[in-house]
Amino acid sequence: MKMEITERPDGLVAIALDGRLDTPGVESIEPQLTAQTVPRGARALVDLNSVEFVGSLAIRMFITLARALAKKQGALVLHSPQPLVRELFETVSLERIIPVHPDAAAAAAAAVATRPA
């Protein structure tokens, strides 16, 4: 599982994931993902375009991360999931609690809208 984290000029943190979010995939990225976003309350955009598989451990990771970011006035926004991944998100109603957008631009707009007053 590959992960690339970059700072955007608008203050958002872009996180590109590439690979499989199965048990070893989640275990390989979760500590770094948490460490680089939660302490500073990042508004994080996670690009799922190159993620071909997600399991329940990945859903748990996203929920845990979103909760932790919300407590720090940050936010988690997911975008560009592949069709089967998006269907799985719908199966567990993930979009009720974590925004999932079709592309990066829509995700960025949603993340900016969460900016604290």
Added chain:
Amino acid sequence: MDQPGSRLFAVQFSGTLPAFDAAFAQLRRALGEARIANTPRFKIELAFEEVVANIVRHAAPPDGGVADIRVVLDERDGALVLTFDDNGAPFDPRARPDPTPPRSLDEARIGGLGIMMVRRTTTMDYVRTTDGHNRLIVTIESASDFESASPNARASD
């Protein structure tokens, strides 16, 4: 647990995370060699991930230690059938209620999502065998999604 049909994959391993990871890698190779189409492949991998992870984490045998797990994948009457057999504590995943759909982040429950995802994407049957094993049969109706399988890609048992 063997029934008529084309055997695509079979593996037996101990219920530890390293053995789970190795078995999952073998399954993925077999699915690639058998040229299973994307949608049924995703469902097979999801079922394997969630069911085996659940056994590894929660199904220690009554006498202690780790569970012994056997998984086979057959093509039967146009469907793909995954059979999970383990000697862990009795557990019928069909009896577990689905988590309530969350209305907020704070309210969201994490437990039970994996089994719910498998239940909603496949058909599940369960029996407790006479020799004290859990046997979970997961069927993926996928005739229209099946690409032509390579005969020499079928794994022997």
